Amino acid sequence: MTDLHSLILEPFHHEQGAKFAPFAGYRMPIQYPLGVKGEHLHTRDAVGLFDVSHMGQLLIQGPGSTEALERLVPAALQEMTPGQIRYSQLTLDTGGILDDLMLTRWDTDIWGLVVNGACKHADMAHFKAHLPGAVSMTYIDDHALIAIQGPQARLTLSRIIPEAQNLLFMRSLKTTWKGRDITLSCCGYTGEDGYEVSIANDHARDFADALTDLNETTWVGLGARNSLRLETGLCLYGNDLTQDTTPIEADLLWSIQKRRRTEGGFLGAETILKQISDGAPRKRVGLTPADGRTPLRDHTTLKNAAGDVVGEITSGGFGPTHNGPVSMGYVTQKLSTLGTELIAEVRGKALACTVCDPIFVQQRYRRAL
Amino acid sequence: MTVKYTREHEWIRIEGDTATVGITFYAQEQLGDVVFVELPDADTSADQGSEVAVVESVKAASDIYAPVTGTIIESNEELSDRPELVNEDPENDGWFFKMQLSDPTELDDLLDEADYQAFIQEEL
Numbered sequence: 001m002t003d004l005h006s007l008i009l010e011p012f013h014h015e016q017g018a019k020f021a022p023f024a025g026y027r028m029p030i031q032y033p034l035g036v037k038g039e040h041l042h043t044r045d046a047v048g049l050f051d052v053s054h055m056g057q058l059l060i061q062g063p064g065s066t067e068a069l070e071r072l073v074p075a076a077l078q079e080m081t082p083g084q085i086r087y088s089q090l091t092l093d094t095g096g097i098l099d100d101l102m103l104t105r106w107d108t109d110i111w112g113l114v115v116n117g118a119c120k121h122a123d124m125a126h127f128k129a130h131l132p133g134a135v136s137m138t139y140i141d142d143h144a145l146i147a148i149q150g151p152q153a154r155l156t157l158s159r160i161i162p163e164a165q166n167l168l169f170m171r172s173l174k175t176t177w178k179g180r181d182i183t184l185s186c187c188g189y190t191g192e193d194g195y196e197v198s199i200a201n202d203h204a205r206d207f208a209d210a211l212t213d214l215n216e217t218t219w220v221g222l223g224a225r226n227s228l229r230l231e232t233g234l235c236l237y238g239n240d241l242t243q244d245t246t247p248i249e250a251d252l253l254w255s256i257q258k259r260r261r262t263e264g265g266f267l268g269a270e271t272i273l274k275q276i277s278d279g280a281p282r283k284r285v286g287l288t289p290a291d292g293r294t295p296l297r298d299h300t301t302l303k304n305a306a307g308d309v310v311g312e313i314t315s316g317g318f319g320p321t322h323n324g325p326v327s328m329g330y331v332t333q334k335l336s337t338l339g340t341e342l343i344a345e346v347r348g349k350a351l352a353c354t355v356c357d358p359i360f361v362q363q364r365y366r367r368a369l
Numbered sequence: 370m371t372v373k374y375t376r377e378h379e380w381i382r383i384e385g386d387t388a389t390v391g392i393t394f395y396a397q398e399q400l401g402d403v404v405f406v407e408l409p410d411a412d413t414s415a416d417q418g419s420e421v422a423v424v425e426s427v428k429a430a431s432d433i434y435a436p437v438t439g440t441i442i443e444s445n446e447e448l449s450d451r452p453e454l455v456n457e458d459p460e461n462d463g464w465f466f467k468m469q470l471s472d473p474t475e476l477d478d479l480l481d482e483a484d485y486q487a488f489i490q491e492e493l
Binding site: 031 | 401404405407420423425426428429430449
């Protein structure tokens with residue numbers, strides 16, 4: 001455990017009673033005294049606070065950076081307005097996914113990126129290999145990233161950052177909190193309304209204290225972060241997205257805007273555009289056990305009635321808000337129709353399960369005031 | 370009536386040649402919120418140390434082992450509808466199954482309460 005990195009707020013999380021576990025090379029708070037279920041439900045009912053400073057914050061800028069980034073992601077970037085955020089994937093030549101990420105346009109040729117903690121060093125190597133000399137990449141490793149998520153997040157955060165009140169989903173702005181520069185982005189990984197705030201390490205402790213003092217807030221660990229994203233059908237890189245899955249197989253076509261679907265011009269476009277027109281060999285779906293009770297967990301094998309392997313659960317567990325098992329996985333295209341009955345192999349036993357929508361709990365983003 | 374413990378954090382309450390089995394307070398605390406328990410069918414025989422039940426919390430699935438050799442005679446059906454009993458009352462209403470013992474001498478290898486408390490102190 002000695003080679004693990006510490007979050008700048010590790011002492012703070014200790015004071016909050018967190019239990020820690022290694023994740024993405026960091027010692028991360030996995031749960032607090034409230035427990036995974038309590039933290040999950042509190043976030044759906046009120047506001048949860050998450051330290052996600054392990055994630056990679058990057059700044060990419062310079063003449064031609066927009067076009068250069070469009071070579072690496074299938075999202076349409078040229079049309080974005082300053083302060084707009086888009087979700088996309090770093091694709092590979094094969095059409096597989098190196099990572100998924102958020103891109104914020106700050107100016108014509110200035111981009112803020114947030115990538116997964118476990119992938120950030122590979123991502124940076126990928127950018128270095130592919131970005132032209134005039135485009136620079138800065139790793140912002142001196143800033144913490146704190147997420148404030150839940151139906152009360154807007155009201156709660158507005159008390160200390162008034163600009164939060166009117167910021168809509170997938171919009172970002174730069175402002176100050178008590179005179180300190182922050183980046184406030186309306187996005188998250190819980191399916192709820194909420195924000196991510198980037199703040200310099202030197203001020204992270206003060207900010208964490210201020211958030212803790214607000215009514216209705218509780219700290220939430222990685223355990224509940226996982227069940228919250230899983231219930232609302234959001235993919236986890238490493239489980240649901242890998243170098244062997246394409247954005248089309250992952251049912252992420254919505255994140256590839258029309259121009260890119262016809263023009264291509266990104267790594268893996270040949271495979272991805274062909275899958276858009278002809279269909280992908282397999283598809284990400286939701287799965288629910290017929291008994292309504294047995295959680296179908298990661299790596300559970302899926303079979304058809306004849307006993308042939310037709311897929312696998314990539315993320316699965318129990319959803320406290322759904323109050324039942326929630327799982328997603330991949331099945332062959334033919335079997336991806338909602339309502340298809342399959343067999344899950346759980347501890348050597350065959351358990352009937354059904355293909356369903358992977359969104360078990362509706363997302364509640366604030367797209368309009 | 371005697372209560373014994375295993376290093377896998379099960380308790381065994383022995384009455385004559387019948388043993389009632391559950392998981393300890395410490396075990397449920399480590400597991401977190403229990404959401405599902407898969408119980409063995411009655412009349413199945415189980416060797417000491419074999420997997421007979423599964424307890425699932427929001428975090429993970431954990432196997433429950435038969436603490437002694439014998440035959441399952443009853444499972445706690447109430448856990449199907451109320452798995453949270455494992456957290457609320459692990460050492461009474463949250464019991465898992467009852468066994469008919471085949472070899473009572475196996476009990477000698479299990480921990481008594483003082484030994485078990487010392488064992489979890491080491492784990493902490």
